[in-house]
Amino acid sequence: xxxxxxxxxxxxxxxxxxxxxxxxxxxxxxxxxxxxxxxxxxxxxxxxxxxxxxxxxxxxxxxxxxxxxxxxxxxxxxxxxxxxxxxxxxxxxxxxxxxxxxxxxxxxxxxxxxxxxxxxxxxxxxxxxxxxxxxxxxxxxxxxxxxxxxxxxxxxxxxxxxxxxxxxxxxxxxxxxxxxxxxxxxxxxxxxxxxxxxxxxxxxxxxxxxxxxxxxxxxxxxxxxxxxxxxxxxxxxxxxxxxxxxxxxxxxxxxxxxxxxxxxxxxxxxxxxxxxxxxxxxxxxxxxxxxxxxxxxxxxxxxxxxxxxxxxxxxxxxxxxxxxxxxxxxxx
Amino acid sequence: xxxxxxxxxxxxxxxxxxxxxxxxxxxxxxxxxxxxxxxxxxxxxxxxxxxxxxxxxxxxxxxxxxxxxxxxxxxxxxxxxxxxxxxxxxxxxxxxxxxxxxxxxxxxxxxxxxxxxxxxxxxxxxxxxxxxxxxxxxxxxxxxxxxxxxxxxxxxxxxxxxxxxxxxxxxxxxxxxxxxxxxxxxxxxxxxxxxxxxxxxxxxxxxxxxxxxxxxxxxxxxxxxxxxxxxxxxxxxxxxxxxxxxxxxxxxxxxxxxxxxxxxxxxxxxxxxxxxxxxxxxxxxxxxxxxxxxxxxxxxxxxxxxxxxxxxxxxxxxxxxxxxxxxxxxxxxxxxxxxxxxxxxxxxxxxxxxxxxxxxxxxxxx
Numbered sequence: 156x157x158x159x160x161x162x163x164x165x166x167x168x169x170x171x172x173x174x175x176x177x178x179x180x181x182x183x184x185x186x187x188x189x190x191x192x193x194x195x196x197x198x199x200x201x202x203x204x205x206x207x208x209x210x211x212x213x214x215x216x217x218x219x220x221x222x223x224x225x226x227x228x229x230x231x232x233x234x235x236x237x238x239x240x241x242x243x244x245x246x247x248x249x250x251x252x253x254x255x256x257x258x259x260x261x262x263x264x265x266x267x268x269x270x271x272x273x274x275x276x277x278x279x280x281x282x283x284x285x286x287x288x289x290x291x292x293x294x295x296x297x298x299x300x301x302x303x304x305x306x307x308x309x310x311x312x313x314x315x316x317x318x319x320x321x322x323x324x325x326x327x328x329x330x331x332x333x334x335x336x337x338x339x340x341x342x343x344x345x346x347x348x349x350x351x352x353x354x355x356x357x358x359x360x361x362x363x364x365x366x367x368x369x370x371x372x373x374x375x376x377x378x379x380x381x382x383x384x385x386x387x388x389x390x391x392x393x394x395x396x397x398x399x400x401x402x403x404x405x406x407x408x409x410x411x412x413x414x415x416x417x418x419x420x421x422x423x424x425x426x427x428x429x430x431x432x433x434x435x436x437x438x439x440x441x442x443x444x445x446x447x448x449x450x451x452x453x454x455x456x457x458x459x460x461x462x463x464x465x466x467x468x469x470x471x472x473x474x475x476x477x478x479x480x481x482x483x484x485x486x487x
Numbered sequence: 488x489x490x491x492x493x494x495x496x497x498x499x500x501x502x503x504x505x506x507x508x509x510x511x512x513x514x515x516x517x518x519x520x521x522x523x524x525x526x527x528x529x530x531x532x533x534x535x536x537x538x539x540x541x542x543x544x545x546x547x548x549x550x551x552x553x554x555x556x557x558x559x560x561x562x563x564x565x566x567x568x569x570x571x572x573x574x575x576x577x578x579x580x581x582x583x584x585x586x587x588x589x590x591x592x593x594x595x596x597x598x599x600x601x602x603x604x605x606x607x608x609x610x611x612x613x614x615x616x617x618x619x620x621x622x623x624x625x626x627x628x629x630x631x632x633x634x635x636x637x638x639x640x641x642x643x644x645x646x647x648x649x650x651x652x653x654x655x656x657x658x659x660x661x662x663x664x665x666x667x668x669x670x671x672x673x674x675x676x677x678x679x680x681x682x683x684x685x686x687x688x689x690x691x692x693x694x695x696x697x698x699x700x701x702x703x704x705x706x707x708x709x710x711x712x713x714x715x716x717x718x719x720x721x722x723x724x725x726x727x728x729x730x731x732x733x734x735x736x737x738x739x740x741x742x743x744x745x746x747x748x749x750x751x752x753x754x755x756x757x758x759x760x761x762x763x764x765x766x767x768x769x770x771x772x773x774x775x776x777x778x779x780x781x782x783x784x785x786x787x788x789x790x791x792x793x794x795x796x797x798x799x800x801x802x803x804x805x806x807x808x809x810x811x812x813x814x815x816x817x818x819x820x821x822x823x824x825x826x827x828x829x830x831x832x833x834x835x836x837x838x839x840x841x842x843x844x845x846x847x848x849x850x851x852x853x
Contacts, residue, residue, distance in 0.1 A: 194737050201736035220730035225737065422718070422725035423750060435722050453726050455719065 156234060161187055162259060165414070165444050169262045172270065172413040180414070180441050181211035184448045187229065194225040195447050212418075216425070216437045216449035222250030222395050227446045230255040239292035241394045252292065252394050255445045263398045263442035264299040267412040271401040273388060274326040274353050276301065279317065281308040281329035281337060292394045293357065297328055313337055315346065318380075324351030327380070330358040331372060335365065338375040347381035354382050355401075357390035370405040391465055395450050397442035400463075408462040414441040419458035433457050433466065488572065488597060490520055490530050497566050500593035504586060507559040508566075509823045516570055519826040523837040530572060533845050540847070543840040545571035546617035546640065552608070552631060553587075554622050555580030556675040560644075561587055563826075564620050567835050569594075569601055576612050577604040618642070618839050640839060644831050647677035647792030648764065650784075651818050652776060653685040654796070654803055659699040661797035664819020665771075666703035668795055670752065671822040673714050674767040677792040678814070678821050681765035682772040684780060694742060697756035697773035701744030704752040704769065713751055713769055723766040724750045731755050762787050781810055795821040 158166075161184065168175045188195050189206040195217065199205070204215050221227065222241065234255045241250035254260060278301035287309070288294040298306075307317040308329075313336075318327075325348060329337070334356050354376055373384040385404040392399040398415035402408055411417055418427050419434040428434040436452045443450075456463040488496075494516040501511040517527040524543050526534040533540035549568040553561035561577070561584055568575040577587060583606060591602050605612075613619065613631075618640035621631045628643035635641050651665055668680050683700065685693045716724070728750075734741040740759070746752035752769035760783040763772050777783045784791070791812040796803055799817035807815065813832040814824060829835070 194733075197737035198733050201732065218726060218730040218733050220726070221733045224730075224734050422722040423748065433718055435726065451726070451729055453722075455722060 156236075156256065158256070158258075159230075159444075162256060162444055165441060166259055166262055169259065169266050169412075169414055169442065172266070177211055177414065177416050177439065177441065181214060181439055181448055182208050184441055184444065185211070185214045187444075188447050192227060192229040192447065194221075194227055195229070211416075211439060214439065214449045216439075216451035217447045218451045219250070219393070219395050219453055222252060223248045226251075226253075228253045229445055229447070237295075238290065239295065239394045240290040250394060252446055257295070259442050259444055260295075260397045261299045263412070263414070264296050267399050267401075267415075268300060270412045271410065273355070273401065274324075277323070277325055278302075278305045279321070279325050279327050280306045281313055281327065281333045282306070283311075284309070293330070293392070296392070296399070301328060308333070313340065315340075318346055318348065321349055321352070324349045324353070327352065327354040327382075329354075329356060331356045332358065332365065334376050335367065335372060338379045341379045345379060345381065350381075352380070352382050353386045353388065354380065355388040355390055357392060368405075373405045389465075391454075393450075393452070395443075395446075396438060396440045397444075398440045402465070406464075408459045408464050409456075410462045411438075415439065417456075417463050419456050419463050428458055430458055430460065436463060436465075490527060490570070490572070491517060493570055493572060493598065494520075496595050496598055497569055500590055501562070501566065503593070504559075504562060504590060507586065508562055509825075511566075511826070515826050516566070520570065520836060522827045523834045524840065530840070536842075536844060540845045541842050542845070544843055545573045546839055546841075548574040548576060548616040549618045549620060549839065550576045550578065550612055550616040552578040552619070552621040552623065552627075553580070553584065555582055555584060557622065557672070557677075558584055558586040559672065560622050560676065562590055563830075564622070564835075565590070565602065567839075568620075569598060571836060571839060573601070573618075573839075575602045576616060577602065578608045578612070579604050579606050581606060620644070642831070642833060642835075642838060644677070645790070647790050647831075648762070648787045649678050649680045649792040649794070649812070649821065650762070651680045651683040651795035651821070652780075652797070652803075652807060653683060653696065653818065654776070654798065655686065655688060656696070656797050657688065659696060661818040662696070662699045662703040663706070664797075664817070665700055665795070666707045667819055668821040669700075669771040670704060670707050670711060670713075670769050674765065674769055674771075676822070678824060679767070680771065680793075680795055680821060681767075682762055682774060684774055684776040684783075686776045693758075693773060693775045694756050697742065697754050698744065700771070700773060701746070701752075701754040704744075704754060704771070705746050708746060708751045708769075716750060716768060720766070720768055721750060724753060724768060724770055727755075727766055727770065728753055731757075761785060780807070784810070793821055793824075795819070 185208055186206050189199055199215055202215050208214055235253045237254040237257055239252045280297050280301050282297055283294050284306040285294045285298050307314040373387045376387055377384050389402045390399050391409050398412055400409040400411040416439045418437045420427050420437050422435045436454045436456045438450045439448050455466040494513040498511055498513040501508055521527040529543040533542050551564045565575055587604060591599055613634055614636055619635050620642045621628050622644045625645040628645040632641055653661055665683055685696045687693050728745055731743045735743050742756040744754040754771055756773045760774055760777045762784045781788045791810045793814040794807055794812045795818040796815055797818040804815045813829055
């Protein structure tokens with residue numbers, strides 16, 4: 156398939172981040188999405204946002220939830236080569252993120268990883284390979300970083316022998332829930348990985364009935380695998396995005412690559428909050444060339460000097476009804 | 488003290504809390520005892536029971552675990568325990584409950600001695616009481632049930648979702664009541680409707696109903712403004728509004744009415760029949776009434792608290808009783824349960840007492 160000029164430009168920018176800025180690229184991307192994406196165009200028009208915007212901050216952020224209800228493709232459907240899906244609950248449906256090319260997505264994964272200064276491997280992965288989860292963007296991202304043989308949890312069963320066999324430092328990749336299961340399976344036993352090993356965890360606990368703090372999880376990983384908490388990395392990403400944000404250590408702040416901007420905003424006015432203040436997270440991801448650039452996430456964060464401190468995911472998971480205070484007690 | 492004396496003392500103490508509790512006269516409370524125990528004097532003396540006599544014995548001590556967002560429920564359960572003459576331990580939420588403190592301070596000393604409250608829950612409380620009443624999520628109820636020693640009475644009020652059903656209302660007469668139901672207590676209670684299912688009696692009627700309800704929500708809000716919101720609550724409502732704003736921009740089957748820039752209230756019309764849990768704080772869904780409401784309710788079908796009905800006829804009540812709510816009442820009165828309401832399908836007083844029967848030596852009475 157012939158590359159669209161915008162795709163070619165974005166790919167070049169991701170590979171050479173110093174050559175452009177979000178202020179140059181995002182308005183152009185918005186205009187392209189406006190022209191090609193009917194659902195996005197209707198949304199912009201309902202807000203009075205025109206095709207041409209002078210400032211990228213005028214670009215409206217599409218609610219994350221919209222990926223469940225609308226076709227947010229900015230290209231002809233027949234050119235779709237890949238669709239990632241969110242997990243969905245009964246009656247709620249699942250979100251879909253369509254791609255015309257994965258070249259930009261994969262470049263964003265690799266260059267974003269490099270930009271964050273993260274370990275170059277070797278990797279071990281305790282998450283499903285894309286062969287097992289073909290619609291999972293996380294699996295695809297992990298497979299972009301790590302080769303097939305690095306996936307050591309086929310069918311969800313962690314091959315502990317592969318972990319024990321590591322003789323040089325490794326970077327262990329997986330979901331937070333996967334790491335929690337690993338620690339629980341080890342119980343009181345410890346499986347010390349070689350010195351210099353690191354870990355990267357991602358995702359929350361939604362739907363699992365579990366919810367532990369990052370500090371607690373990192374303590375458990377550190378105890379089980381001998382990796383210092385400061386050498387454990389959190390990835391913030393989602394199916395609706397193509398780029399990732401990373402934080403080091405239990406209290407680390409998330410930073411993104413030059414082509415993705417995060418803004419912590421007042422949930423009602425959508426104005427950026429002051430330094431140290433809390434709001435919802437808006438993400439502008441230029442690598443989302445085939446969908447929409449601005450995403451209104453459901454996550455709360457604190458604005459921190461060009462980065463953000465993630466507070467928690469999905470406020471909708473809050474208990475409701477005759478329960479809140481009693482649950483506070485239960486959680487103590 | 489006799490039951491009548493306690494009822495009078497409780498009614499006097501409840502007077503300032505009328506907005507929370509509704510009418511609470513001594514006669515109301517005694518009627519509650521009579522409805523559940525057969526006689527208003529069943530706790531005080533032997534009363535006829537078949538050919539014998541019987542007397543109700545209240546639990547020595549009742550533990551109430553109450554939540555902060557439903558002070559009316561806390562007062563209701565405490566009043567029930569005090570009406571029985573039991574000693575009452577109240578586990579308050581972390582930030583306390585001014586209503587409970589205020590209510591207790593208005594009781595005579597002899598009744599104040601029957602109540603103790605704490606923001607903690609000492610293990611000794613669970614082991615020493617005779618009955619435990621819990622208001623909370625299903626998880627909280629389960630956890631406390633597991634911690635409660637066997638042999639004790641346990642009544643758990645877990646998560647409930649309430650709804651309104653409008654069968655026939657060509658003049659939108661129920662909208663003011665529906666707005667009241669959806670706004671009082673900022674939707675925090677288990678009797679607060681989260682959705683109104685409206686019969687499409689003519690094309691476009693459900694959407695028109697939603698629009699009228701939005702006007703009624705605004706009207707109610709002018710005299711009864713919403714309480715403060717946490718940032719999380721603001722974010723949740725704002726995110727939901729944004730999601731529906733997006734959908735409404737390109738889908739005529741969805742419409743959104745937003746009250747003020749301060750998230751005062753939100754009405755969402757949606758043709759999709761699936762029951763959505765509201766983020767509360769005056770966010771209400773309006774949907775067409777389907778043939779099979781239980782199916783549309785999905786997982787919430789097993790957790791229906793109350794159904795507000797318009798018109799509220801016995802025939803319609805029978806039609807929707809299969810959803811197993813513990814209460815079917817007129818739209819507009821959802822937040823005003825009578826004291827005799829079987830909360831959670833349980834007779835609140837009768838399920839706490841034990842009975843002792845007396846068979847006189849002279850023989851059983853005819």
